[in-house]
Amino acid sequence: MEHVLDNPAWSALISGNKHLALGNDFVKYFDSEVSPFAGFKENTPENFQRLYELMPYNRPVLFVATTEIEIPNPWKVINTIKGFQMVCETATTEKVNTQIKVQPLVKEHIPQMLALTQLTNPGPFASRTIEFGHYLGVFEGDKLVAMAGQRLHTSPYAEISAVCTHPDHLGKGYARELLIYQINRIKAAAEVPFLHVRYDNERAVNVYKSLGFSIRTEVFFSVMQKEK
Incomplete structure (x- = not known):
């Protein structure tokens, strides 16, 4: 039997993200302002x-x-990105750092969230991506300098996504702290955290491993577009 994470977009679109799903019984997708992901019941x-x-x-x-x-055909492939799918099935031993103030992000923060993701490029992020939920951020003054949230909710797995830090604020532990918050939140809901990372992002892979993630499988992201 296929594991739900072998077809993560489809599995999310029929379970934890079904309230955001468009499509039919064979193919489903998100509105483009939520996410570019699409999934198939079968990849035919x-x-x-x-x-x-x-x-x-x-x-x-x-x-x-x-x-x-x-x-x-008739799809045109723009790019193919190789990555790893990592899962955190161990009990977390990390404690939150109370010196770093983490706060929920809401709609009024969307302009800053868009600006930060455009600068750091953690993956696709649009005007309604926040509707996936559970976005948290770190501010310095009124400026959003780091954030992380949830994307594919492939129940009982929840994907941590959009982990990013402004280049001027690297090395302060913000991304790690946000990851710990997300891991603890997901496990408190009796679910399992997972994420995707580029295969060549060795630094990020090592950080995720240090927090209890292990590589489950390789993944391949195909960016495709209709032929004009």
């Missing part, structure tokens, strides 16, 4: 064609799989 040429005909816009679409899949 017929379902790629169904998505092509169903998508109401011509923005890039993000498809993720645990094996390299040849994207069929």
Whole structure:
């Protein structure tokens, strides 16, 4: 039987993120202002064609799989990104640092969240991505300098995403602290944290391992777009 994390976008779109899902019984996707992810019940040429005909816009679409899949025409592949899927199934022993003030992020913070993600490029982030929920941030004065939140909710797994720190504030432990908050929150809900990271981001992989994550599998992200 296929593990839910072998098809994480589809699994999320039919479980923890189903309130944000668009599509039909074969293909589902998010509004482009929420996330570029799309998923298929089965990764078949017929379902790629169904998505092509169903998508109401011509923005890039993000498809993720645990094996390299040849994207069929009429889709145009813009880029393929290799990464790791990491899962944290051990009990966390990390304690929060009370010297770092972490606070929930809400709609009024969206302009700063967009600016920070555009600067640091932790992955796709748009005007409604905050609707995935559980976004936390660190401020210096009125300026958002670090944040992290949740993305794919592939129940009972919850993906930690958009972990980023402003370049002027690196080395202060903000990202690690936000990760600890997210891990503790997810485990308190009796769920399992997971995340995705580029295969060549050795520094991040080592940080995640130090917090109890282990590599579950390779993943391949295909950025694809309709042929104009």
